[in-house]
Amino acid sequence: MAYTELCTPKRIIMTPGPVEVDPRVLRAMSTPILGQFDPAFTAIMNEVMEMLRQVFQTKNHWAFPVDGTSRSGLEAVLCSILEPGDRVLVPIYGRFGHLFAEICERYGADVHTIECQWGEVFEPGRVIAEMKRVNPKVLAMVHGETSTGRMQPLEEIGKACREQGVLLVVDAVASIGGVDVKTDEWFIDALVAGTQKCLSVPSGMAPITYNERVEKIVLARKKVERGIATDEDHAYTRSMRPIASNYFDLGMLQDYWSPRRLNHHTEATSMIYALREGLRLVLEEGLKARFLRHKLHEKALIAGLEAMGLTLFGNPAHKLPCVTCVEIPNGTDGESVRSMLLDEFGIEIASSFGPLHGKIWRIGTMGYGCRKDNVLTLLGALEAVLIRHGVKLNRGEGLQAALDVYAAEKTKSVVMN
Ligand SMILES: *Cc1c(COP(=O)(O)O)cnc(C)c1O
Secondary structure (H helix, E strand, O other): OOOOOOOOOOOOOOOOOOOOHHHHHHHHHHHOOOOOOOOOHHHHHHHHHHHHHHOOOOOEEEEEEEOOOOHHHHHHHHEEEEEEEOEEEEEEEEEEEHHHHHHHHOOOOEEEEEEEOOOOOHHHHHHHHHHHHHHOOOOEEEEEOOOOOOOOOHHHHHHHHHHHHHHEEOOOOOOOOOOOOOOOOOOOEEEEOOOOOOOOOOOEEEEEEOOOHHHHHHHOOOOHHHOOHHHHHHOOOOOOOOOOOOOOOOHHHOOOOOOOOOOOOOOOOHHEEEEEEEHHHHHHHHHHHHHHHHHHHHHHHHHHHHHOOOOOOHHHHHEOOOOEEEOOOOOOOHHHHHHHHHHHEEEEEEEOOHHHHEEEEEEEEEHHHHHHHHHHHHHHHHHHHHHHHHOOOOOOOHHHHHHHHHHHHHHHHHHOO
16 A cells, blocks of 8 residues: 555644644544434534534524634625625724625625734724724624734724624634633624634634624525425515525525524534534633633743743734734744744744735644643744744743743632632
8 A cells, every 4th residue: 555544743733723623622523423414413513503602602593603614604604694785894904804805805795994004903993983984784803813913802893883783793713712702792793713723623614603683684685495495485585685605605504503404515524523522622611711721821922932032023902812923033034943843843833924924923822722831842942943043032031931920820829729
């Protein structure tokens, strides 16, 4: 046999996704397949919906995954709401804002954008003023912008959208499971998450949730596939144009995720198992404890990087806890540093995109990968690699500063107990 059995190298993945998958999730994925209409499987689907509502902090009925990577969730939500000519406002503060605008354009929306410098977020008042001026049907905004490591405050914007009757669609792909995202409290109408970031599940599903405002539009555009429609379905009168995509039609997905269990795609059974276990892990740890864990390892990582003499990128007041951006020291070949980290230590960190390409590294501390051993191993390895690249830094101080953070935390929890 020419091909060997699959055998991957040992890696520490510290990118903003895909991240290391929790071993419990990997085990769940090897559970035997069930038929997608088997009551044993539909019961699992219902559990996934229940757990998603808790993780999304919502009372919305609709909470289920779209099969496809995270952008499939963005596309499903947008194409189900938007008709050609509908106005959308997209405030862009990094790569994924551009993705929102691009998806909306492809569905023929009238897209208005405002931009701010990468590394910053929007002052909510600016977004609200623009929203009032443009009067869009949808305001689409990224919550955790992985390309710049920033997090946009949404509550004020959400409240203004609700008052104005504008639908707020949020990309929380990078933040769900790592930082607080309050779907209902922040007046978010539709929210899209990712599996391969803070949920520590492989890439390939996009959990979404949406409220009755969005559902109303979806029902007005509802269509049942010709080959499976009943007389009643044929008689249904649609008040709006049908949704342009079959795969991403939320009306059809809803029918599949409802007691009707109307056939649509063939469910990715193993990914449902994976997502279920990923969500179970989040709920078992508790949302609050999980967010605190992400903050703790962020704190240790930052302390280590700064003590080493490196400079963080971006406005610190709006940092996304699970992504830490570091400026590449002047004259250093960032890609050579990344290669050496991978080749010599098996550690992967990320570069960035667009205006930040070649300027920063991005370090992810997400989900299962957000651990003390990973942070300490990375700090030690990065120091060694940077010294190898002739960078002048404070030798030995990075790891000590991170260890100090962990020691202080230990004292604190002893006192608290
Ligand atoms: C990773 C990411 C995406 C894209 O997800 P895919 O799974 O690659 O489609 C979208 N938005 C944000 C904020 C992300 O971090």
